[in-house]
Amino acid sequence: YDNVPPEINKLRCRVNYHALKFLPDIEQMADLLASRMRNRTGSSNPYMALHLRFEKGMVGLSFCDFVGTREEKAIMAEYRKKEWPRRYKNGSHLWQLALQKRKEGRCPLEPGEVAVILRAMGYMKETQIYVASGQVYGGQNRMAPLRNMFP
Numbered sequence: 001y002d003n004v005p006p007e008i009n010k011l012r013c014r015v016n017y018h019a020l021k022f023l024p025d026i027e028q029m030a031d032l033l034a035s036r037m038r039n040r041t042g043s044s045n046p047y048m049a050l051h052l053r054f055e056k057g058m059v060g061l062s063f064c065d066f067v068g069t070r071e072e073k074a075i076m077a078e079y080r081k082k083e084w085p086r087r088y089k090n091g092s093h094l095w096q097l098a099l100q101k102r103k104e105g106r107c108p109l110e111p112g113e114v115a116v117i118l119r120a121m122g123y124m125k126e127t128q129i130y131v132a133s134g135q136v137y138g139g140q141n142r143m144a145p146l147r148n149m150f151p
Contacts, residue, residue: 037049037128046123046124046127047128047130048123048127048128050129051131051132052108052114054108054109054133054137055134055135055136057083059108060076061083062106063087063094064101064107065095065099066107072138110142111136111143111145112142114146115145115146115148115149115150118150123150125149127150129146129150
């Protein structure tokens, strides 16, 4: 990919995107799920499926800093050191990297941050949100702000 002109890479991406086709069983399941989500609201309130991208592996791999206790941060530091030892080194360089990445918008958003953005975009608290992700890092405590804003 590196030695190919950008126009060719763009074309490659577009062709691959349009070539994607789900198996009929998967398409039927998707239609069924969407139908159930629409019918469950039973009103004109909007609904959405939301993938938070805030699982432990994603948080760890991002090398971003997040709100949490000292214990939580120490556990994440050990996890990063174990999973990505060459990138972790001694950890002293990571604070500046975390701040830089956060400024550039390259960190996954916490569920509470997502909630604030959705409300700022005009979504009502009655909006049905289906969380389509794995176990959210930080569990129920981390999900509380999103649940409070969208009960």
